[in-house]
Amino acid sequence: MTDPTGSDTRGRTGPPPGCPAHAGAIPLSGLEYQQTPSELYRNMRRDHGAVAPILLDGGIPAWLVLGYAEVSYVTGHDELFARDSRRWNQWENIPQDWPLLPYVGYQPSVLFTEGPEHQRRAGVITQALEGVDQFELAQWSRAIAHGLIDAFAGSGRAELMSAYAHALPMRAAVQMCGMPLGNEDTEELVSDLRITLDAGEGDDPVAAYIRVGERIHRLVKEKRSAPGPDVTSRMLLHPAGLTDEEIVQDLISVIAAAQQPTANWICNTLRLLLTDDRFALNVSGGRLSVGQALNEVLWLDTPTQNFIGRWAVRDTQLGGRQIRAGDCLVLGLAAANTDPQIWPEGHIGAENSAHLSFSNGEHRCPYPAPLLADVIARTAVETLLERLPDVVLAVEPEELTWRPSIWMRGLTSLPARFTPAVR
Numbered sequence: 103m104t105d106p107t108g109s110d111t112r113g114r115t116g117p118p119p120g121c122p123a124h125a126g127a128i129p130l131s132g133l134e135y136q137q138t139p140s141e142l143y144r145n146m147r148r149d150h151g152a153v154a155p156i157l158l159d160g161g162i163p164a165w166l167v168l169g170y171a172e173v174s175y176v177t178g179h180d181e182l183f184a185r186d187s188r189r190w191n192q193w194e195n196i197p198q199d200w201p202l203l204p205y206v207g208y209q210p211s212v213l214f215t216e217g218p219e220h221q222r223r224a225g226v227i228t229q230a231l232e233g234v235d236q237f238e239l240a241q242w243s244r245a246i247a248h249g250l251i252d253a254f255a256g257s258g259r260a261e262l263m264s265a266y267a268h269a270l271p272m273r274a275a276v277q278m279c280g281m282p283l284g285n286e287d288t289e290e291l292v293s294d295l296r297i298t299l300d301a302g303e304g305d306d307p308v309a310a311y312i313r314v315g316e317r318i319h320r321l322v323k324e325k326r327s328a329p330g331p332d333v334t335s336r337m338l339l340h341p342a343g344l345t346d347e348e349i350v351q352d353l354i355s356v357i358a359a360a361q362q363p364t365a366n367w368i369c370n371t372l373r374l375l376l377t378d379d380r381f382a383l384n385v386s387g388g389r390l391s392v393g394q395a396l397n398e399v400l401w402l403d404t405p406t407q408n409f410i411g412r413w414a415v416r417d418t419q420l421g422g423r424q425i426r427a428g429d430c431l432v433l434g435l436a437a438a439n440t441d442p443q444i445w446p447e448g449h450i451g452a453e454n455s456a457h458l459s460f461s462n463g464e465h466r467c468p469y470p471a472p473l474l475a476d477v478i479a480r481t482a483v484e485t486l487l488e489r490l491p492d493v494v495l496a497v498e499p500e501e502l503t504w505r506p507s508i509w510m511r512g513l514t515s516l517p518a519r520f521t522p523a524v525r
């Protein structure tokens with residue numbers, strides 16, 4: 103096994119010069135990522151070891167942490183690799199319209215806090231999410247699923263990505279936070295959240311972000327005067343005494359963190375079920391189950407394939423590399439899950455959940471969240487299969503394309519057909 107801080111035991115001849123911008127750094131944008139990232143990560147690991155020098159958009163240097171042991175080490179050592187991006191040593195090279203700014207630009211939310219302040223903020227979120235009743239969440243998710251399926255069931259065809267997988271978790275998250283579904287106000291919030299997370303042509307993400315902030319502000323005010331059994335009210339009533347501003351920031355983080363990965367988890371699982379003979383479409387078919395498909399996706403096609411990131415607190419070593427104070431590290435979660443060091447036989451896809459898809463350590467996905475995401479995703483997949491038992495792909499599997507993103511792993515579309523159904 104590789105020593106996370108020491109040299110690579112697989113015979114690389116030693117670290118290149120300390121600065122990640124050295125010759126040979128790999129530009130992270132490239133076609134390969136869209137279709138077969140696993141092969142690419144394997145080649146990167148072979149050529150560069152467990153910590154590879156990369157270039158982000160615009161040639162900005164960073165490190166991609168590819169090894170399972172190394173990702174576990176980085177995420178488990180906050181004192182060395184921390185979350186506050188203001189310590190980045192590259193800020194002077196970052197233009198104002200840099201495409202990754204929404205992910206790395208410091209915001210006063212739970213995502214960028216550290217130490218006791220992070221424990222305070224994350225503790226409030228964890229306790230508020232703990233209060234979500236899983237059976238109730240399954241009921242809501244089922245009702246949302248039925249409503250979405252009703253809209254396309256009669257036509258015999260649907261593009262399941264936008265009409266289903268992306269639409270469902272957003273609504274479930276908004277409902278968990280205490281906004282009733284079905285009214286105009288909530289639908290506008292759902293639409294604005296979609297624009298902020300995944301702007302299409304003609305959308306104005308900045309204006310949508312401002313409207314989201316205003317709506318969440320109103321929600322917090324409403325719940326201050328009339329609390330209910332929801333995440334927002336539990337955050338407001340928590341003894342840590344977060345300010346309204348802090349709660350607004352963290353609610354936006356919770357909804358955004360819930361939406362994209364859960365949507366892609368649903369979609370990638372539906373793809374697996376519709377393209378792989380090992381999975382019977384009929385849930386009662388006695389073959390591999392929806393639960394196994396959901397878990398296999400987390401190992402092999404995990405939604406958050408790379409996560410940016412962590413920033414080195416001081417000069418240190420990692421995977422035989424010299425890391426400088428303020429260097430940026432991208433967590434290669436998909437690469438870590440398929441690391442040959444943990445799968446020496448080449449067979450990937452354990453039935454356990456020791457993958458790093460929800461990350462690890464202090465900033466990992468707060469522990470009730472993976473369970474809630476599982477309830478939403480499982481209900482979404484099972485309800486679709488129950489309602490449309492003969493659903494099949496409307497294109498050849500090879501025609502499905504992955505989104506051109508190195509961050510999220512998800513399809514551009516998932517066209518399906520089925521016998522038109524009545525409600």
Ligand code: HEM
Pocket residue numbers: 177212213214224227355356357359360361363364367400404405406409459460461462464465466467468471472474475
């Ligand atoms: C109900 C659904 C979900 C909720 C409410 C949720 C919430 C959150 C929150 C609040 C954070 C920030 C934690 C912090 O900085 O302290 C986070 C981080 C994260 N979540 Fe989730 N999440 C959900 C689903 C998912 C899913 C489905 C995945 C992937 C399969 C995922 C993967 C992650 C990852 C990789 C991080 C980053 C952790 C890090 O910085 O190391 N989450 N999530």
